[in-house]
Amino acid sequence: MTHRFQIAIVFFIIHLSFGFLLYPELIYKLTDTGHWLVVLCQGVLQLLLILLYMKGLNYFPNEDIVDIYLKMGRLIAFVILLPFVLNLTVLVALNIRTYTEVINSLFLLRTPHWPIALLLYFISAYTATKGLGTILRSSVFIFFMIIPFILFISFSSIVNFDFHNGFPIRDASIDFLLDMEFYYLMGFSAFLFLGFMVSNKPLVFRDILIAWFSVIILYLAFVYIPLFIFGQETVVTLSLPFVIAMDSVDIRWLAFNRQTMFFGISSIGFMLIFNAVMLWMISQIMQKLFSKLRVKSALWIIIFSIIGYIAGLFIPNQVWTNTLILWNRGAQVYFMLILPITIYIYGVVIKRKGTSDERKSSL
Amino acid sequence: MENLMVEMRSKFADHDDFFIEEELIHQTVIYLMGFKTLIDYPKSNQYIRQMASSAASVEELLTNLSDRLDVGSEQMVNAVLEGKLIIVIQKDQRNAIVDPVALNLTRSIDEPKNESPIQASIDAFVEDLNTNVGLIRKRLKTDRLLHCSFQVGELEKRNLSMLYINGRAPNDLVEKVNEQLKQIGTDIESIDDLNRHFGLRKWSPVSHFFPTEVPIQAIHSLKKNRIVLLLDNYPFALVFPHLLLDMFSIVNDRNFPYILSVMLRVLRVVGAVLTLILPALYVALVSVNPEIFKFDLALFVAKSREGIPVPALLETIIMVVLIDLILEAIVRLPKSIGPTISMVGGVILGQAMVEAKLVSTLLGIVITAIVISSSVVAGIQNSLYIRLLKYPILILASIFGILGIFTGLALTGIYLASLTSFHIPYTTFHMKREGDTK
Numbered sequence: 091m092t093h094r095f096q097i098a099i100v101f102f103i104i105h106l107s108f109g110f111l112l113y114p115e116l117i118y119k120l121t122d123t124g125h126w127l128v129v130l131c132q133g134v135l136q137l138l139l140i141l142l143y144m145k146g147l148n149y150f151p152n153e154d155i156v157d158i159y160l161k162m163g164r165l166i167a168f169v170i171l172l173p174f175v176l177n178l179t180v181l182v183a184l185n186i187r188t189y190t191e192v193i194n195s196l197f198l199l200r201t202p203h204w205p206i207a208l209l210l211y212f213i214s215a216y217t218a219t220k221g222l223g224t225i226l227r228s229s230v231f232i233f234f235m236i237i238p239f240i241l242f243i244s245f246s247s248i249v250n251f252d253f254h255n256g257f258p259i260r261d262a263s264i265d266f267l268l269d270m271e272f273y274y275l276m277g278f279s280a281f282l283f284l285g286f287m288v289s290n291k292p293l294v295f296r297d298i299l300i301a302w303f304s305v306i307i308l309y310l311a312f313v314y315i316p317l318f319i320f321g322q323e324t325v326v327t328l329s330l331p332f333v334i335a336m337d338s339v340d341i342r343w344l345a346f347n348r349q350t351m352f353f354g355i356s357s358i359g360f361m362l363i364f365n366a367v368m369l370w371m372i373s374q375i376m377q378k379l380f381s382k383l384r385v386k387s388a389l390w391i392i393i394f395s396i397i398g399y400i401a402g403l404f405i406p407n408q409v410w411t412n413t414l415i416l417w418n419r420g421a422q423v424y425f426m427l428i429l430p431i432t433i434y435i436y437g438v439v440i441k442r443k444g445t446s447d448e449r450k451s452s453l
Numbered sequence: 454m455e456n457l458m459v460e461m462r463s464k465f466a467d468h469d470d471f472f473i474e475e476e477l478i479h480q481t482v483i484y485l486m487g488f489k490t491l492i493d494y495p496k497s498n499q500y501i502r503q504m505a506s507s508a509a510s511v512e513e514l515l516t517n518l519s520d521r522l523d524v525g526s527e528q529m530v531n532a533v534l535e536g537k538l539i540i541v542i543q544k545d546q547r548n549a550i551v552d553p554v555a556l557n558l559t560r561s562i563d564e565p566k567n568e569s570p571i572q573a574s575i576d577a578f579v580e581d582l583n584t585n586v587g588l589i590r591k592r593l594k595t596d597r598l599l600h601c602s603f604q605v606g607e608l609e610k611r612n613l614s615m616l617y618i619n620g621r622a623p624n625d626l627v628e629k630v631n632e633q634l635k636q637i638g639t640d641i642e643s644i645d646d647l648n649r650h651f652g653l654r655k656w657s658p659v660s661h662f663f664p665t666e667v668p669i670q671a672i673h674s675l676k677k678n679r680i681v682l683l684l685d686n687y688p689f690a691l692v693f694p695h696l697l698l699d700m701f702s703i704v705n706d707r708n709f710p711y712i713l714s715v716m717l718r719v720l721r722v723v724g725a726v727l728t729l730i731l732p733a734l735y736v737a738l739v740s741v742n743p744e745i746f747k748f749d750l751a752l753f754v755a756k757s758r759e760g761i762p763v764p765a766l767l768e769t770i771i772m773v774v775l776i777d778l779i780l781e782a783i784v785r786l787p788k789s790i791g792p793t794i795s796m797v798g799g800v801i802l803g804q805a806m807v808e809a810k811l812v813s814t815l816l817g818i819v820i821t822a823i824v825i826s827s828s829v830v831a832g833i834q835n836s837l838y839i840r841l842l843k844y845p846i847l848i849l850a851s852i853f854g855i856l857g858i859f860t861g862l863a864l865t866g867i868y869l870a871s872l873t874s875f876h877i878p879y880t881t882f883h884m885k886r887e888g889d890t891k
Contacts, residue, residue, distance in 0.1 A: 213864055227880050347744065
């Protein structure tokens with residue numbers, strides 16, 4: 091099991107966790123026809139940013155982005171990375187909050203949401219404290235545990251399909267590119283973690299490309315499954331359309347009442363890894379920025395999990411959660427642009443400087 | 454000379470099995486010393502006399518018998534403790550440490566007791582270290598099989614051998630193990646003592662070593678780039694590092710056609726997973742999430758629990774603990790009583806509990822299934838730890854239902870993924886030669 095393969099799996103898992111619940115909803119709002127084009131455009135845009143990011147990172151072998159920013163200067167590192175930590179914390183809190191609500195509505199109707207959130211926080215924080223190696227290895231484990239479920243729910247929902255609902259698939263309009271909501275959609279990509287996965291072997295774009303491709307296929311499935319089942323007119327009115335689509339499937343021979351159970355289980359698995367990665371990133375940033383404090387990374391993880399947990403408890407309702415998610419996605423887009431671009435530019439500058447120094451010394 | 458004898462006598466004054474015998478050979482008085490409990494004295498004596506008849510003088514006899522001549526008293530004491538025979542010539546202060554005819558204190562090579570290989574050779578390791586190394590050497594005739602021996606311990610020096618194949622086992626791993634073994638300053642009584650020197654795992658059910666009784670398994674591990682440790686007086690080879698896959702695949706599977714060995718491995722994985730989740734699934738489906746079943750199935754489950762006064766969690770825990778008790782009792786008891794226990798436990802207890810409506814018939818089936826499935830994994834130790842890991846999942850399931858089962862299973866996976874021995878993760882699939890760390 092190579093490091094690169096594991097990173098590709100984490101990439102896949104994080105994207106699914108990001109997109110599972112809210113992604114289809116946003117797509118339906120953006121366009122009435124030709125949904126695939128939106129998904130594809132978003133994917134290509136993301137791929138360009140990843141390419142830029144990886145190019146930038148490859149200028150600095152064996153250094154993660156915190157090291158690179160610290161190289162640029164302490165002030166810059168603080169200005170850019172502290173808001174990023176805040177953003178990540180909010181992301182973790184919102185994520186757990188959203189999934190807790192889904193779990194509540196799927197399995198545990200009578201259970202209050204705080205113990206569920208506590209359980210999820212505990213597992214994510216535990217995984218994060220064990221370090222990157224554990225996160226990567228357990229992601230492979232969870233991946234193989236969940237993929238059968240995902241495939242099963244995707245294929246079994248075919249019984250309810252009405253393929254006419256997907257038409258027309260050709261739509262010349264690319265108006266959505268001008269829509270602000272489209273850029274919010276960009277916030278559903280999560281590749282920034284790549285900058286933290288330092289290893290002596292540099293990342294290979296091909297692995298990420300394969301993972302990216304599988305993600306796009308599954309995103310298309312998430313968008314089109316509810317669409318095929320309900321049709322565009324119905325689907326725009328639903329909240330969490332994918333969950334409802336799963337709920338509508340009824341298979342005779344299956345012992346279980348509802349498909350949503352499988353869906354719920356798989357989403358939790360993805361969410362656990364996702365949050366573990368985010369918490370681990372927070373701890374890396376905090377530990378390097380405040381290295382003078384000599385706080386262990388495990389303690390940072392615990393501190394931020396508690397902050398996230400308490401913050402999550404204070405969100406009064408689902409409406410608030412949704413608003414916060416949109417804000418958070420906006421911030422996410424900001425970091426997705428600013429981090430790759432700055433690192434790339436800095437890398438180029440450093441390289442130029444290096445070559446000109448060499449030239450000077452050779453003269 | 455007399456000093457030496459007095460010293461030895463006083464050193465072993467409290468050892469009633471220590472003997473000093475006086476013999477006359479070539480008109481010279483010699484003393485023979487050693488432990489009666491380790492040396493077969495009559496035979497050794499006879500052997501020395503035979504040797505003496507072919508030697509011209511006592512000095513020549515000593516040189517014929519041994520290459521450790523004229524040693525100090527400290528070395529003599531150690532030699533006596535090791536079960537050697539010491540010859541001292543009275544008149545001119547010479548002595549020699551001789552290998553005597555030892556009492557036969559080891560058993561001969563036998564069938565394995567804890568592993569039952571099918572369609573494979575059926576010899577097993579014994580207590581004697583040299584025999585064990587010999588069993589491996591006999592099958593692995595290569596000069597690349599390297600053997601380092603250590604003496605570890607504070608009170609007693611226990612022999613420990615490390616075997617590995619040069620060029621296969623990662624060099625840095627061999628070095629680390631070597632260093633670690635040299636540093637051991639306390640007595641190694643059990644595998645747990647040894648475990649503690651290989652990294653802190655006091656509260657972990659997963660050991661750093663995988664014990665095996667069968668030489669072929671040990672050789673297979675050597676070929677798979679692992680290190681094998683052998684302890685004297687311990688009839689198991691300890692494979693280091695212990696990996697997750699050891700639980701599911703044993704070398705004897707490969708004596709079957711490939712498809713059958715795949716089937717066996719899949720069955721073991723299924724067994725392990727069932728052991729972990731079945732009791733939890735029962736509790737979750739009965740008490741927390743009955744609604745996820747189809748209506749008629751849910752009704753059936755509810756009916757089978759009709760009239761049972763205890764809550765599902767308690768019911769399951771009682772049965773699971775009882776079964777674990779029975780399993781433990783059968784192992785500990787003499788073979789003649791074992792079957793009685795299994796009859797009383799299995800037939801009477803199970804039947805009576807169901808009839809008394811203390812547990813449901815469905816739970817009876819679940820319990821039977823987990824007892825059987827927990828035993829399909831390779832290695833007693835692995836079977837025990839799988840049995841232990843089912844409890845946390847059971848508790849989580851009783852609180853969170855299906856969610857609890859899944860998170861429990863994920864937590865188990867994450868926990869196992871977090872284990873490493875010298876940076877080699879427990880969940881490694883294949884150990885690479887250069888010391889794969891991922």
